[in-house]
Amino acid sequence: GMMNSFESVPLVRDVLDEASEVLGENIGRLISDGPVEKLNLTTYTQPVLLACSLAIWRLYRKNQPTGLPSFLAGHSLGEYSALTAAGCIGFSSAVSLVKFRAEAMQDAVPENVGGMAAIIGVTEECVEDICKSVRENSKNKLCEKNANTKTVEVANINTGKQTVISGSNSLLDSVAEKIIQLGKTARVVKLPVSAPFHSSLLAPAKIMLEHKLNEIELCDPAIPVFSNVTAKPYKGINEIRELLPLQAISPVLWKSTVETMIRSGVETFVECGPGRVLSGLIKQIDRSVKIYNFKDYDSFNKAMESLNV
Numbered sequence: 001g002m003m004n005s006f007e008s009v010p011l012v013r014d015v016l017d018e019a020s021e022v023l024g025e026n027i028g029r030l031i032s033d034g035p036v037e038k039l040n041l042t043t044y045t046q047p048v049l050l051a052c053s054l055a056i057w058r059l060y061r062k063n064q065p066t067g068l069p070s071f072l073a074g075h076s077l078g079e080y081s082a083l084t085a086a087g088c089i090g091f092s093s094a095v096s097l098v099k100f101r102a103e104a105m106q107d108a109v110p111e112n113v114g115g116m117a118a119i120i121g122v123t124e125e126c127v128e129d130i131c132k133s134v135r136e137n138s139k140n141k142l143c144e145k146n147a148n149t150k151t152v153e154v155a156n157i158n159t160g161k162q163t164v165i166s167g168s169n170s171l172l173d174s175v176a177e178k179i180i181q182l183g184k185t186a187r188v189v190k191l192p193v194s195a196p197f198h199s200s201l202l203a204p205a206k207i208m209l210e211h212k213l214n215e216i217e218l219c220d221p222a223i224p225v226f227s228n229v230t231a232k233p234y235k236g237i238n239e240i241r242e243l244l245p246l247q248a249i250s251p252v253l254w255k256s257t258v259e260t261m262i263r264s265g266v267e268t269f270v271e272c273g274p275g276r277v278l279s280g281l282i283k284q285i286d287r288s289v290k291i292y293n294f295k296d297y298d299s300f301n302k303a304m305e306s307l308n309v
Helices: 002-006 010-023 027-033 042-063 077-085 091-108 124-141 169-180 200-214 237-249 254-263 277-285 297-307
Strands: 114-120 152-159 162-168 187-190 268-271 290-293
Touching: 002 027, 002 042, 002 297, 010 027, 010 042, 010 091, 027 042, 042 077, 042 091, 042 297, 077 091, 077 237, 091 200, 091 237, 114 169, 124 152, 124 162, 124 169, 152 169, 152 254, 152 277, 162 169, 162 200, 169 187, 200 237, 254 277, 268 277, 268 297, 277 290, 290 297
Parallel strands: 268 290
Antiparallel strands: 114 162, 114 187, 152 162
């Protein structure tokens, strides 16, 4: 819905058309007319989100010609958008790569055996400890033959008070029970995802992504891009080939990434994408920084005015 107000902008249309050619599917129409069920399939959601983010990034660059940003970062799928924005991956390669990533992640586990949940109001250390005890408890109960089929792990460390866990449904439930016993401030929100992303259950996807990335031409980033896996800027192409597949089975270190940027002197964040989730997380990490995001074309133009002052 958010992209509808950008649809009339020629530059945005061009980017969406380019992605449509790669996917063999009219993305502009899919965004404006649906069907929503199709748009919600991860094999469409991921390339569509990347295309929308890149469209807004290009519009931002066109309207903000003075100086490149100091750093780029993206959350999970968004890291692919950031690498594309930095010129590491060509746009059409990126669209087909994230479609491949979506398929690989979807195929890594049978449907509905695993999922994800956000834990709110509890420290990351506490969530980590509970996951660990639930994992160990489940190992003790299982006979050796099944011991490696169930897990629950920290998948995203988003803020000091929001950690996402990922894993087998039965263990997610066990963690949720323990979290709720901690008291009133603790909340558990099941996420509407079809697989346990960023957990070891996605190991097959990691291997597929390694092979796929070896076929794709990469360039050194024109702007430093932070890796979700290390919360540090990538050192070069080899590290991208190594860490991007690893991201599928590793926690997204978003809190550390934002804190490191702020320590390096960043005072302003601009969220280029169809949504304002990251802006909300950044605000929780540090209330003092300036954050811009674009809920529609009007707010984009307003933000550009104040950014160009």
